[in-house]
Amino acid sequence: MxxxxxxxxxxxxxxxxxxxxxxxxxxxxxxxxxxxxxxxxxxxxxxxxxxxxxxxxxxxxxxxxxxxxxxxxxxxxxxxxxxxxxxxxxxxxxxxxxxxxxxxxxxxxxxxxxxxxxxxxxxxxxxxxxxxxxxxxxxxxxxxxxxxxxxxxxxxxxxxxxxxxxxxxxxxxxxxxxxxxxxxxxxxxxxxxxxxxxxxxxxxxxxxxxxxxxxxxxxxxxxxxxxxxxxxxxxxxxxxxxxxxIFGDPTPAPSRGRVVERMLPYIDRQLAQGVPLNAITRHMLGLYNGLPGAHAWRRHLSENAHREGAGVKVVEHALERVKDRISEAA
Structure with missing residues (x-):
């Protein structure tokens, strides 16, 4: 074919x-x-x-x-x-x-x-x-x-x-x-x-x-x-x-945490251009779906990313919370 x-x-x-x-x-x-x-x-x-x-x-x-x-x-x-x-x-x-x-x-x-x-x-x-x-x-x-x-x-x-x-x-x-x-x-x-x-x-x-x-x-x-x-x-x-x-690329897939870390420089640049944090993080809410920390991840971003002055620390804190929940479940 x-x-x-x-x-x-x-x-x-x-x-x-x-x-x-x-x-x-x-x-x-x-x-x-x-x-x-x-x-x-x-x-x-x-x-x-x-x-x-x-x-x-x-x-x-x-x-x-x-x-x-x-x-x-x-x-x-x-x-x-x-x-x-x-x-x-x-x-x-x-x-x-x-x-x-x-x-x-x-x-x-x-x-x-x-x-x-x-x-x-x-x-x-x-x-x-x-x-x-x-x-x-x-x-x-x-x-x-x-x-x-x-x-x-x-x-x-x-x-x-x-x-x-x-x-x-x-x-x-x-x-x-x-x-x-x-x-x-x-x-x-x-x-x-x-x-x-x-x-x-x-x-x-x-x-x-x-x-x-x-x-x-x-x-x-x-x-x-x-x-x-x-x-x-x-x-x-x-x-x-x-x-x-699908594409036959043997490169290991990034972990979810690594995906978030890769996004931080982009988020920083966008914030500097006046883009509100929740315009970006709204797309990231489903990243941990199916895992024990999914609710903590979604909740922290949903409650804090829209606040005035919200920055990458919000995302970093959300990542810490989800890692803690996953560790507890393990």
Whole structure:
């Protein structure tokens, strides 16, 4: 099976979660997992504060920028800006089902307009040298899943796209909230497996409901890449064995304590730039999930990181508390 090494394992773009601070944190756990930004609209890239919207730390590589939009010229310009800023990949969102996204004619509703998506990605590819990829669902609303997905992928691939990341659930644009769309529509992994079998020349990554490395490794027998979403955020240390198991890197995984220590210089730099501590530590709350000290870790950060003047000492004290609890349990 043809594989693209950099895409064998990735962390999904998640609104309000996968910001620059979260990505730096996750990078301390895995050196190789591909990280995605939150979705940024092309309009925002062109008209907004680019440093705030698109800025990222060099430590985040490999990192992909996910764009939202449906106007080829605007997406092309936003893609060019993203590539010039150093992103390793530009991804077009064709999977988000929120009302706000639909009203802007982008996200999952684009599954109904494969011709337009083809025009968008062709325009994007014409102005960048980094890969342009597409993230989509298996269909929307009353579409026949197999027919809709095959038609969409065929048309968009004809525009030059080689890599598709497919959330293996249909999106219901009417009747379900974005949260419900992450859980209620049934997963259809076999359809994505069949798509890969029918298109061996394409890179197909699978997304949706994958909660462990065991599940990810099993999927890699059938597709080229696995994208993990909420599990990677809520229990981030699940990424600790990604480099060895998925990428074949024998370097020992860092301990949780070492991950925290690696974050301290970054936190110091961000605090000096005026970033509040809790904007960073909110992403770190799940690091000790499943261990005896998890509650002490979360509680200390939650109660203290938001306070005026909170600094790295808060994180250091939280680390001392969790180490004490783990020692007591041992």
């Amino acid at each position: 043809t594989t693209d090494h950099s895409h064998r394992f990735s962390v999904a773009p998640m609104m309000d979660w996968t910001d620059r601070h979260d990505r730096v944190f996750l990078r301390q756990i895995s050196r190789h997992a591909l990280l995605y930004t939150e979705m940024v609209t092309a309009q925002a890239v062109l008209r907004g504060d680019r440093a705030r919207l698109l800025g990222f730390d060099a430590a985040e590589h490999p990192v992909a920028l996910q764009l939202g939009g449906s106007e080829p010229a605007l997406l092309a310009e936003a893609a060019r800006i993203g590539a010039d800023m150093g992103y390793d990949e530009i991804n077009l969102n064709c999977g988000c089902p929120s009302d706000r996204v639909q009203s802007g004619r982008f996200g999952a509703c684009l599954m109904a307009e494969p011709e337009l998506v083809g025009e968008c990605v062709a325009a994007m590819q014409a102005v960048v040298s980094v890969p342009v990829t597409v993230k989509c669902r298996i269909g929307i609303d009353d579409q026949d899943e197999a027919e809709a997905l095959a038609r969409f992928v065929s048309r968009v691939a004809s525009a030059g796209i080689r890599h598709f990341i497919i959330h293996a659930r249909k999106a219901w644009l009417k009747g379900l909230s974005p949260k419900e769309n992450r859980d209620i529509p049934p997963l259809n992994y076999p359809l994505v497996h069949q798509l890969k079998q029918d298109n061996p020349h394409l890179l197909i990554s699978i997304n949706g409901g994958i909660a462990s490395l065991e599940e990810a490794a099993a999927q890699l027998d059938r597709v080229d890449g696995v994208m993990m979403g909420r599990a990677a955020y809520q229990t981030p240390y699940v990424l600790a064995d990604v480099d060895r198991r």
